Amino acid sequence: MAAIDIAGVSTTYPNGVRAVDGLDLRVADGELFALLGPSGCGKTTLLRTIAGLEPAAEGSVTIGSRDVTRLPPGARGVAMVFQDYALFPHMTVAENVGYPLRVRRAPREVQRSTAERVASGLSLSELLDRRPGQLSGGQQQRAALARALAVEADVLLLDEPLSNLDARLRLEARTFLKRLQHDLGLTTVFVTHDQAEALALADRIAVMEAGRVRQLGTPREVFQRPSDTFVANFIGSTPMNLLDAVVRDGHVECAGARLARVPHLASGTGVIVGVRPEYLRVDEHGITGRVSIVENLGVTSLVTLECAGGALVSLTVPEQDEPALGRSMAVTAAPGRLLLYAAEDGRLLD
Numbered sequence: 001m002a003a004i005d006i007a008g009v010s011t012t013y014p015n016g017v018r019a020v021d022g023l024d025l026r027v028a029d030g031e032l033f034a035l036l037g038p039s040g041c042g043k044t045t046l047l048r049t050i051a052g053l054e055p056a057a058e059g060s061v062t063i064g065s066r067d068v069t070r071l072p073p074g075a076r077g078v079a080m081v082f083q084d085y086a087l088f089p090h091m092t093v094a095e096n097v098g099y100p101l102r103v104r105r106a107p108r109e110v111q112r113s114t115a116e117r118v119a120s121g122l123s124l125s126e127l128l129d130r131r132p133g134q135l136s137g138g139q140q141q142r143a144a145l146a147r148a149l150a151v152e153a154d155v156l157l158l159d160e161p162l163s164n165l166d167a168r169l170r171l172e173a174r175t176f177l178k179r180l181q182h183d184l185g186l187t188t189v190f191v192t193h194d195q196a197e198a199l200a201l202a203d204r205i206a207v208m209e210a211g212r213v214r215q216l217g218t219p220r221e222v223f224q225r226p227s228d229t230f231v232a233n234f235i236g237s238t239p240m241n242l243l244d245a246v247v248r249d250g251h252v253e254c255a256g257a258r259l260a261r262v263p264h265l266a267s268g269t270g271v272i273v274g275v276r277p278e279y280l281r282v283d284e285h286g287i288t289g290r291v292s293i294v295e296n297l298g299v300t301s302l303v304t305l306e307c308a309g310g311a312l313v314s315l316t317v318p319e320q321d322e323p324a325l326g327r328s329m330a331v332t333a334a335p336g337r338l339l340l341y342a343a344e345d346g347r348l349l350d
């Protein structure tokens, strides 16, 4: 078991792209940690830098008590599963899983017995003699995980581990991965661009943008209190409402309604009101608008209101309370659910 310490790490590609930019991060021993962010934000590069597949141009990577910054991948005690599983197509599952041990010249019986033990833990015993081409996507993913686990590493690094699975298999694999990681207590870092996956799986999440961490926190913290409008926009299956507002006489005025009291802010200050669609309630004193779109989400419906000045406000309502198009509605945030961001730089105001 091992914590991972990333201190002031920058990773630069030969073409000059600084994909990881002076980043600090500590992943605790036994933690399931997500690197989340939009395409190109540097998640994979950071993972590869931890693995030693990309050299850190600056800073240090420590795993457990060892500074591994200058060590080659094989000496770092990490196992990595890539997005495409990278199973060898001409080898059986047993040979694939035993491969890392073969490279280390472990005896044949040890290779086979380790493969059997890990495969049994991953419900792959029946499939040991098949080749990757004879497996489903989910089985291939489990085989790749089994191979990573056969290395008996301190740290498991996963790049988009569930990306090739359909919705149902993805849910199954998610539960499986979480249980396995918990049972093994293996320090695990996984990369995803899927915020729902990060929220569901991770103990903590680093939301990245342009090679840096924008917010670090538990799924609840990142969901409930995004530290800026970038994170607010990125997290949540239905995007957070972010509405232009202004302070007048100690109140936030937004789309013709008086919302929160803000005695500490000067009149004329520009703010952005942030409130999730799930936290808006019907209230005649709130923001008024006409129902312009209704989308069925299953148990709930997402209703979009067109408000004064053209602002669009979304809220979820129970499916049976779906309003008619064109109807006028007024809404306000549930207590404690309204967030205020600075208009000039989008940071969360207390």
Ligand code: ATP
Residues within 6 Å of the ligand: 013, 014, 015, 017, 018, 019, 037, 038, 039, 040, 041, 042, 043, 044, 045, 046, 193
């Ligand atoms: P995605 O979700 O699309 O995989 P990511 O967040 O994992 O994205 P990276 O793959 O780490 O992002 O890429 C970060 C930046 O580095 C991007 O601007 C990308 O174009 C650049 N980059 C990645 N690999 C290389 C490379 N081998 N050479 C040059 N630039 C690269």
